[in-house]
Amino acid sequence: MSSEKGYGQYCPLAMASEMLGNKWTMLVIRELLDGSNSFNDIARGLPLASRSLLARRLRDLQECGLVEHRAGTRGKSGDYRLTEAGKALSSVVRAMAIWGQEWIDEEPSLKDIDVRFLMWDMRRNVKPASFLPDPFTVQFIFSDAPDGLTDHWLVFESDDVDLCYVDPGREIDVFVETDLRTMTRVWMGWRDLDDAVREGAIDITGREAIVKRSRDWLGLSGLSGISKQPIENRVGGAGST
Template identity: 45%
Template sequence: MDQRAGYGQFCPVSMASEILCSRWTTLVVRELLCGSSRFNDLRRGLPKMSPSLLSKRLKELQQAGVIVTRPNENGTLEYRLSEAGEELRPLIIGLGEWAQRWMESRLSLKNLDPSLLMWDMRRSLVVALLPERRSTIQFVYSEVPLQQRNWWLVVDRGSVDLCSFDPGYELDLLVESSLRSMTSVWMGLTTIKDEVDSGQLRLEGDPALTYAMPQWLGLSIFAKVSRRVQ
């Protein structure tokens, strides 16, 4: 790995921090660990990061030996974690588990982002528990600006597409919720049943899809971490 100017200490923690502690870098690694490999997919998982800064961080990670690049069959450049990058997996997951365990829920729900929530939900759906036919599920977050209010997940033949515009298919399930409530469910801070019972979440459509939602929705990988603070 290249050593760059930084803290000027021989301590390995210092050397690792020079690579990983610049703004957004750990989140770029998080997205790569979650399976994103194309630039546009990385952007969808980092919606508030500018494309120019993302390019810069990817270049830095490549220079540090954390990622490698290669063209796919279409000639599009893809980013993959190297062996060194893969070794970061328990460290990145450990950071998330620490925050889930020790940070107050009101702080973890401070920065809500519908595009990030939906992208996370899209890649964690348990497709095997959904019907073999095409299923279209609409999420409506009534309190957010109009351009980010409506989202559709379309599951068809094992693939999941996320749309921010009406795909034109017959709707199988409508999910109406506040963004805070759905994020709380996703993070394991509450349950679908609790939010429905409190009137914060409404489900309308296919009874089988509705009943099985707690199973096929999937949750954040940190949802099962026991919390020490509320």
């Protein structure tokens, strides 16, 4: 729970806010709900959180009864799982994400895009379609990513998808070249993939038959189907008050 003094109210909302209100806490729960159970996988979904802070948040959640740690065997570090109370937060996390997708202006999201989270989110939502070769490797090249983070690889193999930050040494089937803003907008459903390709904002090259069906394996964010409110109704943008 938060180290700050509580609200001093019996209200269940106040009590829940004390338990869940620390920075990164809800995102840790999001990662666990999305299937990240090892410490390293949770950290990959929260690249801007220090490992010491992440460890502290996980301890806090264990003390609250929302997370349990299962010890590993033979030197393995074990993993983290949500308790029944933690799993019950699924609808809360989903509702907050839907509200953010619908009501918050997209510009704040596009100011400081972390390519590591973008690729991690893509890795868990892409579609290992049956028409793809096995293995199937895609190289993403971001023209505006920081040095050392311009290239990422997704390797589809046996119904699993792995994200690589260094060249996996595989034959590349498809290359995707773009910038972070464009890829994020397409991924979140704020810009149509075909329009971005047609306008030259995304260049997809490689095996022709697979390139033509990029929409079928690339997929979109799980929130992409939630439409934005008209711009005058949105919050968080430059024009909001």
